[in-house]
Amino acid sequence: MDDRATVLWTDGDPSLRRETARAGFVEGVRWDEQSVGTNAIGLALRTGSATTLLGPEHFELCQRDWFCVAVPVPGPTAGVVNIAGPLAEFHPRTQTLAASLAALVASETRAHRFERLERLRMRYAGHLGDRDLLLVDDEGWVVPSSGPSRGVGARIPAPTAGAVLVPGHGRCPAEPVAGGWLVRLRPRTARTPVTARLRLDRGTPCLVVDEAPDPLELTRRQGELLLLLHLAGTSGLWASDVARVLHGGGSPTVSVRAEVSRLRRALGTHASLVDSRPYRIRAGYHLDPGPDWRDSPFVRGSRVAAIRSAPAQPTASDTREDQNDDR
Known part of the structure; x- marks a missing residue:
């Protein structure tokens, strides 16, 4: 599946493929949650993590005799690998198999990209x-x-x-x-910076990059992360800083790195907006949340105290050494 949960390719036992086809699991069909309700593919894309759904955990009645295991493809390649089958044949190691297949897809994609760029370089x-x-x-x-x-x-x-x-x-x-x-x-x-306008005038944030025709839809947490980096200025925030602000220090930095990875995936070709070590808005981009963002419904509904009580102007946090690998 691609990053919009559209089925790109299927394979498997012919009889099982005929059954899944009757449920709509064929090339070209979208399996996001807006289209078919709760399912492993849509959940994996939305959360950025491996998801397993068994039988009645699915929304659609036609899927309730099935298991589905979906794993996002790691790295910049957006998409999901999904393994499905009869519920009675589910094996606990299926997620491990799906993760291996997702890693293989990522590796093959990198190899093809390298070959493509090398041909361009030689030409x-x-x-x-x-x-x-x-x-x-x-x-x-x-x-x-x-x-x-x-x-x-x-x-x-x-x-x-x-x-x-x-x-x-x-x-x-x-x-x-x-x-x-x-x-x-x-x-x-x-030269002028690329302006990324963070719209917060509704419950769900979105990002509009310069004259791009379509906004990038973000989750609440992704909008909060961008706001925190905007407030931190050029000094940025280390993973431990973000963990303390978002979770009161009770969350490991690996969780923060996973959240930043999902944010970059959502940004697509503008993933370079978020720089690393420390996390900050990359030079060449200007993040603009608008003049009245502090009074927006998004900020008023945020559970992050540092965002609700943000100062009038962005401040730069103190730069310090940190041994964490903030990538």
Whole structure:
């Protein structure tokens, strides 16, 4: 399944596939919770963690004789691996098998991406010495040796209609080439930050990045994380800081890293908005929650004291050494 719970591919015993097809488990059908109610695929995408549902835990009656085990694909590849079958044949190690398959999908995806970028690098080697050019594939992955690639991260938004927003450079012209794009970076004097507007005027937050046509829907916790990083300023927050603010220090830093990972997954091609070690808004982005965000329904309903009592202007937390690996 992809990041919208759309079935991309199925395999298995032919008789079981016929049964699952009658329940709608076929290529092209969406299995998010809005479409088919509570199911393992939708839950795994929403929570970012492995999910097992047995029989009557499903919403749909036609699924109540089945088990489903769904595991998100790790890394930047958004999607889910799901194993389903008759409830009577469920095995406790099924989740381990699904996790192994998800890791294999991630590994194969990385290998294909490396090969794709390497072909681009060899094909357009003559352009790689130009510091004002960035070479990317059709998904926005940057060929590492092109332009100031360290400054924009491993991925930028996929170019469309001859232009693309590049963090730290603003909107830049993009020329299509075979297998990718050549992006002409704007002169230093013309560079402007990419503005990410965090809308909090309703119960569920969303992020609107510059002139992007569609907002990025976020969970409440993801909106709170972005607000905390906005308030922390350039000094940022370490995982232990975030754990203390969100959970009173009673949560391990690994939980915070998992939450940040889910936030980056939700940001998609703008995952580089959140920098690491410490966590902070990456240079080249401007996060704007709006002038009246402190009076928004979102903030008034937050359980995080640091957000409800935020100062009038963002403050920078003290930078300190921390041995945690905040990635």
